[in-house]
Amino acid sequence: MQSLSLEEAKNALRRSESVLEASLDAGLSGPGRLHDLFVSFDAMTPGEFKLQGGGLTVRYGTHSGLYGEFVLAITDRGICGLQFIEGKNADAALATIQTQFPAADFIHAPEQTEEFAEAIFRSHNANAKIPISVVGTNFQIKVWRALLTVPAGNLVSYGGLANAVGKPTAARAVGSAIGANPVAYLIPCHRAIRATGLLDTKYRWGPSRKLAMIGQEVTAKIVSLDA
Numbered sequence: 001m002q003s004l005s006l007e008e009a010k011n012a013l014r015r016s017e018s019v020l021e022a023s024l025d026a027g028l029s030g031p032g033r034l035h036d037l038f039v040s041f042d043a044m045t046p047g048e049f050k051l052q053g054g055g056l057t058v059r060y061g062t063h064s065g066l067y068g069e070f071v072l073a074i075t076d077r078g079i080c081g082l083q084f085i086e087g088k089n090a091d092a093a094l095a096t097i098q099t100q101f102p103a104a105d106f107i108h109a110p111e112q113t114e115e116f117a118e119a120i121f122r123s124h125n126a127n128a129k130i131p132i133s134v135v136g137t138n139f140q141i142k143v144w145r146a147l148l149t150v151p152a153g154n155l156v157s158y159g160g161l162a163n164a165v166g167k168p169t170a171a172r173a174v175g176s177a178i179g180a181n182p183v184a185y186l187i188p189c190h191r192a193i194r195a196t197g198l199l200d201t202k203y204r205w206g207p208s209r210k211l212a213m214i215g216q217e218v219t220a221k222i223v224s225l226d227a
Contacts, residue, residue, distance in 0.1 A: 039186055041148060042077060042133040043141045053101025053135075060097065061110025062090050063117035066216070067209050070184065072113045072120075073097045073106075078131025079116055082183045084205040100135050100182055120186060134182050139165070143177035150191045153221030155214070157195040179204055190214060 048056075058080060060073040071093040073081035081097035098106060119130055136144065142165040149164075150156050158171040158178075167173065178189040184205055190213040193199055203210040 039148060040078070040129050040131045041145060042131065044133065044135045048135070051103065053104030056101060056104040058097075058101055058104045058106050059109035059112050060094060060106060061108065061113035061117070063110070063114065065117065066121045067185065067205075067212060070117075071097065072117050074113055074116055075133055077133035079183055079186065080133050080135070082120075082186060084184055084209065086206070097182070130186060132183055132186060134187075136177075136180065136182070139167075139173065140177040140180055142166075143174055144181065144187050147178070147181075147188055147191065150188060152188070152217040155191050155193050158192055159195050161192060175200075185213065188213075191217075 056075060058073050058075055060071060060081075062069060062071050062085070064070075067084065069085040069088075069090070071081070071083050071085060071090055072079065073094075081100060083093035083096050085093045094106075098104075116130065134141075134144070143161060146161050146164040147156075158174045159168070161178075162168055162171045162174045165174070174192075178192055179202075181187050181189045181204075190203065190210045199207055199210060199214075201207045
């Protein structure tokens with residue numbers, strides 16, 4: 001609980017925003033140096049965006065993880081959607097993913113998504129890459145890339161992200177981009193909080209889940225430092 005105090009959250013923000021700025025300056029927002037080398041990030045091309053998934057096959061399955069049940073969707077290029085299930089309504093979670101690719105063919109194939117599902121919550125290491133391939137506007141992609149430079153156990157404010165993507169007055173638009181995150185947890189929107197250090201109660205997958213994610217990451221970081 002001490003590690004999640006308001007004062008510690010503010011300290012984490014101060015540390016993280018300098019880390020975020022340094023990471024972006026060093027070019028670490030590229031696909032090869034993201035998320036502690038844990039995630040490789042690929043955005044769909046404008047042509048693919050225009051097709052709305054036409055000709056694309058998306059395989060999906062329902063799985064359980066550290067933070068509850070979720071629907072996971074993949075293409076040949078990697079994970080394209082991860083939505084936590086609220087109220088045991090898996091269909092709603094799947095429908096959210098389908099809105100990203102309305103013209104794609106969706107196939108229920110949990111045996112093919114299981115390997116990805118198991119890898120998501122393993123310890124982050126450079127030998128375990130998880131590819132993500134997402135669709136979004138240019139601004140959304142910039143915000144998601146910036147989020148991926150925030151190390152586990154650190155936090156960043158919406159204003160800090162706005163500065164990082166070159167739009168210092170666009171904190172509200174950053175919040176909207178975070179809310180549109182198509183791949184929960186792996187694109188770590190849970191690490192974004194208010195500049196005051198307070199958690200945002202409007203986190204789309206629930207404030208309790210967000211607190212659990214932050215707490216787990218902060219605890220793991222403290223244990224690692226102590227070791």
